[in-house]
Amino acid sequence: MRRFVPVLLIPLLAGCGAQVAAPAGDTxxxxxxxxxxxxxxxxxxxxxxxxxxxxxxxxxxxxxxxxxxxxxxxxxxxxxxxxxxxxxxxxxxxxxxxxxxxxxxxxxxxxxxxxxxxxxxxxxxxxxxxxxxxxxxxxxxxxxxxxxxxxxxxxxxxxxxxxxxxxxxxxxxxxxxxxxxxxxxxIAAVEAAAPDGQIPVFLYDSGTERPATAANQVPPTDIMRVAGGRNILADVDGRWTDVGWETVVERRPEVIMIMDYGTQSAEDKIAFLKSLPALRSVPAVQNDRFFVLDYNEAISGPRVIDGAERFGAYLRGLA
Structure with missing residues (x-):
């Protein structure tokens, strides 16, 4: 077990220019x-x-x-x-x-x-x-x-x-x-109302040559699962990763989840994906099925629950 030993002042690294008092008390x-x-x-x-x-x-x-x-x-x-x-x-x-x-x-x-x-x-x-x-x-x-x-x-x-x-x-x-x-x-309510089957979903974060996306160790994968979907990259062991466009085409997502953050708007990201010749055969693009996920619904925090509820409602609306 690592112990934090109370001391009066703990010297900091050279150049930091400050010291931190360690308060006494129970741990x-x-x-x-x-x-x-x-x-x-x-x-x-x-x-x-x-x-x-x-x-x-x-x-x-x-x-x-x-x-x-x-x-x-x-x-x-x-x-x-x-x-x-x-x-x-x-x-x-x-x-x-x-x-x-x-x-x-x-x-x-x-x-x-x-x-x-x-x-x-x-x-x-x-x-x-x-x-x-x-x-x-x-x-x-x-x-x-x-x-x-x-x-x-x-x-x-x-x-x-x-x-x-x-x-x-x-x-x-x-x-x-x-x-x-x-x-x-x-979350139980979202799962109970989820449509039958596992709708294949691809998360698009950013990127042009190779799309940045979600692997199996980040909240969007769980959001997809409880809502009735399946991350097409759930077999990739990791958190945030990137893949080739050919993988997206081969796995044929029926919905593309757009990560909304950064300088490029969600609308611009959707327009970019629609413009790619390689994705024209992908069901999500053919059927214009894009769902926008807020950045703070995609990282570990209370708003993940909001994201699951919203995505669950979206997938139910496709039925």
Missing amino acids: VTVARCGEQVEYRMPERAVAYEGGSADKLFALGLTDHVLGYVMPPANPPVTESPYAAEYAQVEMLSDDLLNRELVVDARADLVVAGWRSGFSDERGITPALLDGLGIQSAMHTESCWNYPGFPERVPPIEGLYEDLRRLGAIFRVPERAAALITDMRAR
Whole structure:
């Protein structure tokens, strides 16, 4: 078990120009991917991307959130159902998560995903933050290839587990339990109403030479499944990946799910796909069956449930 030892001041890496006080007090042991970690009660949490922040806000933890880091790909927080909560905390950066930002903010907890926020290449990992006395929590669905402590959980189950773990870390387990119960009921209703069969679905994220898309370890694959669909790339072990257009043609999706984010609009993405000669034989293109999924419905967070409900209604409408 990794222990966070309370000390008065923890020296930080050279050049960071700040020190972090480690508060004393009781700890609670909670899993971080496959590792058991002791957590102090956080008071200055930093969230990376909408999914992390939304989880904290959905649990009523706004008062414990210092701020958020929101890269440009994320839609404006003013469009979020948690817009009022975002307005109460600080936007720390509109770039990628980095160590200096977290240190300068005197964060005592960072919530992000493995290789979605935390990154060996960019020099910000849970292990490195442990050495600085800064706690971290990771999205369970991103843990499948976390070095040393992997954990494989289906994405929607991972969302529930994240809420349960954050509820334990922040000492509000009853809030987490109530929220999970509500989400499970909503997903069960989507599954109960799903059309018979598994409609083949392809997610288009971006890309021209090779499309970026979803493999089996990200929320859209679960959204498709509970709604009555099947990701045509569910046999690809990974999170976000890319394939050749010939694979899309061979697997003949009946629906194309469009990831709505970035500088290219969903309408422009649809127009591009319709313009590709290679896709003219694909049933989804022939029948003009495109569904637009919001960015925050596609990453681990409470809005995944909204995405499942919306996609379920869309597939039922095709019957």
